[in-house]
Amino acid sequence: MAACGRLLALFENEVAFAFSFYGLADLNNRALAPWVAQAVAGADILVFSLRDNVLSPGVMKWLESCVPLRVKAEGALAVTVANPTGSVRAVEALWWQMQRMADRLGMDFLPLLPPQVNNLSELPAQPFPELLAQDEIDVGHDHWGLNE
Numbered sequence: 001m002a003a004c005g006r007l008l009a010l011f012e013n014e015v016a017f018a019f020s021f022y023g024l025a026d027l028n029n030r031a032l033a034p035w036v037a038q039a040v041a042g043a044d045i046l047v048f049s050l051r052d053n054v055l056s057p058g059v060m061k062w063l064e065s066c067v068p069l070r071v072k073a074e075g076a077l078a079v080t081v082a083n084p085t086g087s088v089r090a091v092e093a094l095w096w097q098m099q100r101m102a103d104r105l106g107m108d109f110l111p112l113l114p115p116q117v118n119n120l121s122e123l124p125a126q127p128f129p130e131l132l133a134q135d136e137i138d139v140g141h142d143h144w145g146l147n148e
Contacts, residue, residue, distance in 0.1 A: 024055075027062040037062070041069040046107065047078045052085040053094040060097065067104045077102035080112035 020039045026032045040046055048055075079098045084091045095111055102109035 075107040078110040
């Protein structure tokens with residue numbers, strides 16, 4: 001939240017900002033999660049500020065639930081990790097999960113990683129097969145139209 005306050009102060013005369021703040025626990029709250037998903041539907045920027053490089057399956061499932069609600073054609077999904085844990089491969093797994101999710105949401109992906117893992121820009125164009133297998137989520141079929 002402090003980062004959002006600094007952005008507001010820095011750009012207060014140049015850009016209009018409206019922020020909504022939610023914690024990861026809110027995404028698992030049955031009463032609050034649908035409201036947060038509606039906020040994502042029209043968001044220009046979605047920022048995940050994480051302590052470590054682990055997102056629960058529940059959060060990923062919630063993000064999947066946001067895909068059909070998304071009404072904006074553009075946007076950015078930013079992820080920052082304060083204290084990456086485990087190996088660089090663990091950070092790579094998060095990178096690919098969030099890249100895939102940004103694509104599904106119609107957003108650009110902005111990985112904001114600490115310098116010690118900032119060499120992820122040297123990753124191959126395709127993720128490792130085992131990371132793809134981890135990232136598979138069965139969400140049914142995509143449907144478009146009025147009779148869903």
